[in-house]
Amino acid sequence: MSLESTIKAMAKAAKRAAGDMSRCGAxxxxxxxxxxxxxxxxxxxxxxxxxxKDLSLAKKSGLSSAMMDRLTVKEETIRSMAQGVREIxxxxxxxxxxSGTWIRPNGLQVAxxxxxxxxxxxxxxxxxxxxxxxxxxxxxAGNAVILRGGSxxxxxxxxxxxxxxxxLGDTGLPEKAVQVVSIRDREAVHVLLKQSDxxxxxxxxxxxxxxRFVVEHSKIPVLKHYKxxxxxxxDEGADLNMAEQICFNAKVQRxxxxxxxxxxxxxxxEAPSFLPKMADRLQRAGVxxxxxxxxxxxxxxxxxxxxxxxxxxxxxxxxxxRIVEDMDQAIAHISIYGSNHTEAIVTADYARARRFVHExxxxxxxxxxxxxxxxxxxxxxxxxxxxxxSKLHAFGPMGVNELTTTKFVVFGDGxxxxxx
Amino acid sequence: MSLESTIKAMAKAAKRAAGDMSRCGAxxxxxxxxxxxxxxxxxxxxxxxxxxKDLSLAKKSGLSSAMMDRLTVKEETIRSMAQGVREIxxxxxxxxxxSGTWIRPNGLQVAxxxxxxxxxxxxxxxxxxxxxxxxxxxxxAGNAVILRGGSxxxxxxxxxxxxxxxxLGDTGLPEKAVQVVSIRDREAVHVLLKQSDxxxxxxxxxxxxxxRFVVEHSKIPVLKHYKxxxxxxxDEGADLNMAEQICFNAKVQRxxxxxxxxxxxxxxxEAPSFLPKMADRLQRAGVxxxxxxxxxxxxxxxxxxxxxxxxxxxxxxxxxxRIVEDMDQAIAHISIYGSNHTEAIVTADYARARRFVHExxxxxxxxxxxxxxxxxxxxxxxxxxxxxxSKLHAFGPMGVNELTTTKFVVFGDGxxxxxx
Numbered sequence: 001m002s003l004e005s006t007i008k009a010m011a012k013a014a015k016r017a018a019g020d021m022s023r024c025g026a027x028x029x030x031x032x033x034x035x036x037x038x039x040x041x042x043x044x045x046x047x048x049x050x051x052x053k054d055l056s057l058a059k060k061s062g063l064s065s066a067m068m069d070r071l072t073v074k075e076e077t078i079r080s081m082a083q084g085v086r087e088i089x090x091x092x093x094x095x096x097x098x099s100g101t102w103i104r105p106n107g108l109q110v111a112x113x114x115x116x117x118x119x120x121x122x123x124x125x126x127x128x129x130x131x132x133x134x135x136x137x138x139x140x141a142g143n144a145v146i147l148r149g150g151s152x153x154x155x156x157x158x159x160x161x162x163x164x165x166x167x168l169g170d171t172g173l174p175e176k177a178v179q180v181v182s183i184r185d186r187e188a189v190h191v192l193l194k195q196s197d198x199x200x201x202x203x204x205x206x207x208x209x210x211x212r213f214v215v216e217h218s219k220i221p222v223l224k225h226y227k228x229x230x231x232x233x234x235d236e237g238a239d240l241n242m243a244e245q246i247c248f249n250a251k252v253q254r255x256x257x258x259x260x261x262x263x264x265x266x267x268x269x270e271a272p273s274f275l276p277k278m279a280d281r282l283q284r285a286g287v288x289x290x291x292x293x294x295x296x297x298x299x300x301x302x303x304x305x306x307x308x309x310x311x312x313x314x315x316x317x318x319x320x321x322r323i324v325e326d327m328d329q330a331i332a333h334i335s336i337y338g339s340n341h342t343e344a345i346v347t348a349d350y351a352r353a354r355r356f357v358h359e360x361x362x363x364x365x366x367x368x369x370x371x372x373x374x375x376x377x378x379x380x381x382x383x384x385x386x387x388x389x390s391k392l393h394a395f396g397p398m399g400v401n402e403l404t405t406t407k408f409v410v411f412g413d414g415x416x417x418x419x420x
Numbered sequence: 421m422s423l424e425s426t427i428k429a430m431a432k433a434a435k436r437a438a439g440d441m442s443r444c445g446a447x448x449x450x451x452x453x454x455x456x457x458x459x460x461x462x463x464x465x466x467x468x469x470x471x472x473k474d475l476s477l478a479k480k481s482g483l484s485s486a487m488m489d490r491l492t493v494k495e496e497t498i499r500s501m502a503q504g505v506r507e508i509x510x511x512x513x514x515x516x517x518x519s520g521t522w523i524r525p526n527g528l529q530v531a532x533x534x535x536x537x538x539x540x541x542x543x544x545x546x547x548x549x550x551x552x553x554x555x556x557x558x559x560x561a562g563n564a565v566i567l568r569g570g571s572x573x574x575x576x577x578x579x580x581x582x583x584x585x586x587x588l589g590d591t592g593l594p595e596k597a598v599q600v601v602s603i604r605d606r607e608a609v610h611v612l613l614k615q616s617d618x619x620x621x622x623x624x625x626x627x628x629x630x631x632r633f634v635v636e637h638s639k640i641p642v643l644k645h646y647k648x649x650x651x652x653x654x655d656e657g658a659d660l661n662m663a664e665q666i667c668f669n670a671k672v673q674r675x676x677x678x679x680x681x682x683x684x685x686x687x688x689x690e691a692p693s694f695l696p697k698m699a700d701r702l703q704r705a706g707v708x709x710x711x712x713x714x715x716x717x718x719x720x721x722x723x724x725x726x727x728x729x730x731x732x733x734x735x736x737x738x739x740x741x742r743i744v745e746d747m748d749q750a751i752a753h754i755s756i757y758g759s760n761h762t763e764a765i766v767t768a769d770y771a772r773a774r775r776f777v778h779e780x781x782x783x784x785x786x787x788x789x790x791x792x793x794x795x796x797x798x799x800x801x802x803x804x805x806x807x808x809x810s811k812l813h814a815f816g817p818m819g820v821n822e823l824t825t826t827k828f829v830v831f832g833d834g835x836x837x838x839x840x
Contacts (some may be wrong), residue, residue: 019755023779096778102800108789110799113777117811200811221641221812242834249836335439357533357829358516359443369528369832378837379530380522380830391537391620391825392641393813405811409777410800412789414662416669417798 003183007191008177010146011198014119015176018144022116024173026093033089033136036167037082040132043163044078050159058152066256070126071153079221081132081316084383088136090376091382094404095142106415112406116142118200120403123148123214125206134203135164135178137385141403144174146199148181148189150206151316162322192219205386208313221400225315225363225389228258228341230371233330233356235347236267240274242368242381243346249370250344252285256345257317257344258387259364259374263310263320265330270324271298282319291321298323310337327352331359338362342374363389363396377386423603427611430566430599431618434539438564440630442536443683444593446513453556455585457502460552463583464498471548478572480639486676490546491573501552504586504803508556511802515562524629527837532826536562538620540823541612542805543568543678545626555584555598557805561823564594566619568601568609574759578602613638623818625806628733637734643818645783645809647733648678648761650791653750653776655767656687660694662788663766669790671762672705676735678793678807679762679784682778683730683740685750691718702739711741717742730757748770751779758782760809762794783809784817825832 001009021029040047051073058071094114101111120143122134131147138145149157161180171176177236181188194203203223204214211224232250234315236241250261266274271294279289279299289295290305302321309320310333324330327345334343344366345356364374374397381399388394391395394402421429424819441449452678460467471493478491511642514534521531540563542554551567558565569577581600589595613622616639619831624634624644631644652670654663670681686694691714699709709715710725722741729740730753754763764786765776773787784794794817796804801819808814814822 019781022781077543104800108793108799110694115781115811221810239834244801245836253837299583316434353831361439361442361535362827364828364830366830369830369835370837372837373528373832374828375828375833378524379830380524380529390641391535395825396828405815406817407782407783408794410784410789410793411773412787412793414659414665415789415793416665417790417792418672 001148003185004191006183007181007188007284008195010197011192013117013176014144014146015181015198017176018116018118020055020174021139021144021177022095023143024142026095026144028171029093029139029142030089032167032171032173032345033085033290035171035339036136036164037089037105037339039163039167040078040082042086044075044157047073047074047078047156048160050155052162053155054153062184064258065151067126067152071128071156073156077129078136081129084133085136088140088383088400089209091140092398093140094224094401099406107413108349108415109411111409113409114401114404117403117405119144119146121146121148121199121220123192123201123202123206123210125150125210126153128153128160129237130161130205131157131180132164133383134205134385135161136399137383138403139177141400142208143403144177146179146181146192151184154182154184172288189214190217193220195219203386216228219391221389223390223394224385225339225341225387228260229262229304229311229313229337230259230342231330231334231338232261232328232344232371233265233324233334234267234270234274234348235327235345235349235352236269238270238346238347239348240270243274244278244281246344246346246368246370248281248285250372251282251287251319253316253328253370253372258313259371260315261371262312262314262318263322263337265322265324265329268323268325271295275299275321287317289319289321292323294323313339326355331356334360334362341387342366342371344369345370363387423605423607424611426603427601427608428615429548431539431615432614433596434566435563435618437596438536439540440594441559441564441597442515442562444562446515447560448591448593449513449562450509452559452587452591454594455591456556456584457505459504459583460498460502463579464495466534467493467498467579468495469737470575473575474573483572487546487572491576493548493576497549500551505556506818508560508803511560511820513560514821516775518829519826527833528835529831531829533829534821534824534826535825537825539564539618541566541568541622541640543609543612543622543624543630545570545630546573548573548580550625550818551577551580551600552584552606553803554625554805555581556739556822557803559597561820562586563823564597566599566612568600568612571604574602574604590829609634610637613640618641623806626755641813643806643808643814644763645678645807647759647760648680649682649716649731649733649757649759650679650762650765651683651685651750651754651758652681652764652791653744653747653754654687654690654694655747655765655769656689656773657768658690658766659768660690663694664698664701666764666766666788666790668701668705671702671707672737673740673792675737678733678736679791681739681791682732682734683742684755685742685744685753687747688696688714688743688745692713695719705737707737707739709741710737712743714743715741718731733759747776750767751776754780754782761807762786762791764789764791765787782809811824
């Protein structure tokens, strides 16, 4: 079969499997998930061996150490994958839930019923655990899924996907509900992104380059975020001790992720007392500071920021710092340079807290808390499949519910429509 | 200015206006809507004159009588537009509403806040009232809107859009929140569909050809339905009198709209007693019946249906009729030939009613009620901007809420993230 007909056949098979998945009840899905967790633990040795193949090849091809790190599966990675799968199993099942039901004057009872989206395509890089996380979240929501991982994780992904199919087969669910595109040619992604008759949604996970490629070529709706240029604004009159804790956490706790702070905005009146102590603590943790001219006047060790720094997603121990006149200037800065991802204010002022929350156009807006809380698990949605910074369908962290939609169900006793 | 830079400038202006709209409160928006309704009534004569220009040109160019009918604005059309605008004004304001708020173990308070989508592009044909309906719904939801009507309604749309801008200006709202593309060249639509940096959503309203053109060329997410091939299934043991009322209403009350019944499926055991009486009543109302071989054996006047009839959206007094073995066959038929729009079952059986509602994959599924109820107003959503048969973001009739999204707002008192 040609590459094109192989991918088309996969998409058609996924659509058929999605029909079966949408009708199978919560207990069967959860049984499959529980079995999958067991299989993961039992097959740890096999997974580690297959991962080793990828790591050896990656080493030879000179993959960066950060990429090697993402690619590596350890025994504890497998334990944590299995635990994640069991947690997804324990979450409430979204399918069939009626959300809001009302009666019309003519007696019709109207409700919205939650239903699966259908077929979801996940296109991702490196991290093999996405194979398990993404597959399980999609299955929990009653969908079928087509996975296309990075070629550097080929053996690891094949091993993991094999377990998923086995778990489905063993528990009587359609094995085609989870399929892996094993064609390494990038043309396979191109073809996948054109199957809009059979695939309902594409979720890319990886660097900005991958995501732009997917958006550019997809004929299917895409949920994604390009990058997280997250801001913390320290307001006039803020508790400066609290501000220091929050900024340190937002920058240093895990600098390589999308909800880490990249730019700190400080109200002019607090800058002289706040910045030297904050900078000292950050610099002791290895953070390089790039400041506006006024920041550089206050701090001894400070590189001047250039125009490239304000929109930058460093994903590293680097922080841009700008002193602002007031909250309006902070909000304006965020609106120009931000990425609609995550923004926080540290303030003691009721009215400004309210205004910040209303006026900042980001998927998660926080008052007196770290940007690091933009995460499905941390916000209480359970496991997440990613974060969306575009507004259609989902804005912010996407959990199981965001992998579903609702239809209207209407119960009558013979109603017909009058008038026009 | 070139066509391209004109459209780009409109999109940028719309984005700025959307920022202002998102911050203006409910009372100012409602004041603008109320003023707009007054202006409509006061300017009736001017609107009718401008509409007359379009009608004369259309007559010369030989527009079909159905199209002429859609294009025509009468005094009562204007009254009903004004009334619709006032109704939208009286609806609850969706913006800023917190839907669901919960407390995390660490004390963080998390909520979803409803916010406008941003900039919405509406591309439509013929009916000038869409200019008012669509503009007002978008404004109510706090969005900016760019309208591109059919060239045959050019003068009517200009006159109506002029009133909308005046109403915005008079009440201190940004006039650029509603803009009309007055370039007749279809290339303008092409360029509009590429402004994905500034436009958040495209809603096409019109025939299948227009919608396919928009989907094919848009770089912006599109909410739409292609067609409505709606089914009614008359189950074994159904109340045949109720079935007759529902089928007659679904087919005849307004045959030219997307939620009219196009195919009737009848359980074999009810066909001999149900079909002759039903067909007689339909035929007296001018309905042509195209039946499966078995239907043709039962009915005296019945054209044989061909393969083209089952997926057909007639939008006319024509009905396809098929006799089925059981509900499974009815559901299978719907899944092959249906358009995920609207399906109804007439039944007296509890278990089959439940199964039909769960298993039929349509935006609105009804038990013992006419398909004609798939409508925002009829289902209680208020005015609607259209119906979506794709599942992302909205599935079914779209009201004001579907022109919004939610962001997360998080209130803390210094929380930082521990662990990984």
